[in-house]
Amino acid sequence: MALIRFDPWEDLLQVQREMAHLLHEPFTRLAGALQLGEYPPLNITETDDAVRITAELPGVAGKDVDITVTGDILVLKGVKEIQKGSYGHRERRTGPFSRSVHLPGHIDRDALKATLSDGLLVITLPKSMVARKRKITIESKG
Amino acid sequence: MAKKVEEVAVTRHEDSGEASRPLRVPAVDIEEQTDEYVLTAEMPGVARDGAEVTVEEGVLLLRGRTRQDVDPEPEHVEFHAGDFERRFRILPDIDPGRIAASMKDGVLTVRLAKQEKAKVKKITVESSE
Numbered sequence: 001m002a003l004i005r006f007d008p009w010e011d012l013l014q015v016q017r018e019m020a021h022l023l024h025e026p027f028t029r030l031a032g033a034l035q036l037g038e039y040p041p042l043n044i045t046e047t048d049d050a051v052r053i054t055a056e057l058p059g060v061a062g063k064d065v066d067i068t069v070t071g072d073i074l075v076l077k078g079v080k081e082i083q084k085g086s087y088g089h090r091e092r093r094t095g096p097f098s099r100s101v102h103l104p105g106h107i108d109r110d111a112l113k114a115t116l117s118d119g120l121l122v123i124t125l126p127k128s129m130v131a132r133k134r135k136i137t138i139e140s141k142g
Numbered sequence: 143m144a145k146k147v148e149e150v151a152v153t154r155h156e157d158s159g160e161a162s163r164p165l166r167v168p169a170v171d172i173e174e175q176t177d178e179y180v181l182t183a184e185m186p187g188v189a190r191d192g193a194e195v196t197v198e199e200g201v202l203l204l205r206g207r208t209r210q211d212v213d214p215e216p217e218h219v220e221f222h223a224g225d226f227e228r229r230f231r232i233l234p235d236i237d238p239g240r241i242a243a244s245m246k247d248g249v250l251t252v253r254l255a256k257q258e259k260a261k262v263k264k265i266t267v268e269s270s271e
Contacts, residue, residue: 041220045213054213056186056221058248082171085180089172092184118209119186119248 039097040076040121046104048133051125053101058119059092065116067123069109074101074123106130164224168204168250179236179254185226186248187212193250195243202230202241204250235259 040055055076057065065078077098108128115122168183181202185193188206196203206226214223232238232254240255 037220042218043213043216043220043223044218045216052213054216056248058184058186059182060247082182085173085175087171087173089170091169092171092182093169116247118189119184120209120212 038099039093040099042099042101044101049127051104051107051127053123053125055099055121055123056119057116057121060116060119060121062116065121067112067114069103069112072103072105072107074103074125075099076101076121076123164222165227166222166224167228168206168226170228177256179256181230181252181254183226183228183250183252184248185245185250187223188226188245188248188250190245193243193245195241195250195252197232197238197241200232200238202232202252202254204228204230204252206250 040057043054045052045054053074053076057078057080059082060078060080064081065076068075075098077096079096080094082092082094103125106128107125109125111126113124113126168185170181170183173180173182183204183206185206185208187208189209192207192209194203194205194207196205204227208223208225212223235257236254237257242253244251
């Protein structure tokens, strides 16, 4: 009968290796699947002529999303419905959601545009003409 | 209920040098029905032609390439516009030849049919009178 060498340190070293691996995984990878934080997540970009809000809403139909602007507050709300079944495993967020965004003062509210495709909602808020960046040509005299 | 589709330790794919954007783990639901398992993975920003599903040596690999028009460098960031990737090990009661996938509104749906022998059969109890 072959003897199996008992090495308690090997198990501990294995745990240490696994911990080291976990710590080197970027946190965002885990947070992405767990969907921590406010829902839906928003990204906001400002360009010379517009402010663009992008929200991740996979599996949500356009008719279930409501966007309103009151004063300088934009409210995005709606409901995300997932068909109920016998789920063995659930990670996807479901149910009602609501986010509000404080808009900068120079937005042309009447020109707001929103599109939802491939689970991404893009709200484009053009800046009013006064707020746009202008380049002024310097004339030479003489 | 015993989990029939288990996740394999997620590993970074090392096969391409173009992986400059971060990889994201999609949120997944798995539902068991009488003759199939339905797996849904959230991949916002991935169009139908950007999704990829492969089965190799008992491992189901889901991948999604996000559209290029997603803002690359926003001022306010709550999500990172990277590509999606996740692997699952499929157990022997799934027929690898009958896996179907579809993509709608940024949700990838994969239907994994059970092998004939794995399906629940109902046996009628006869009376012996």
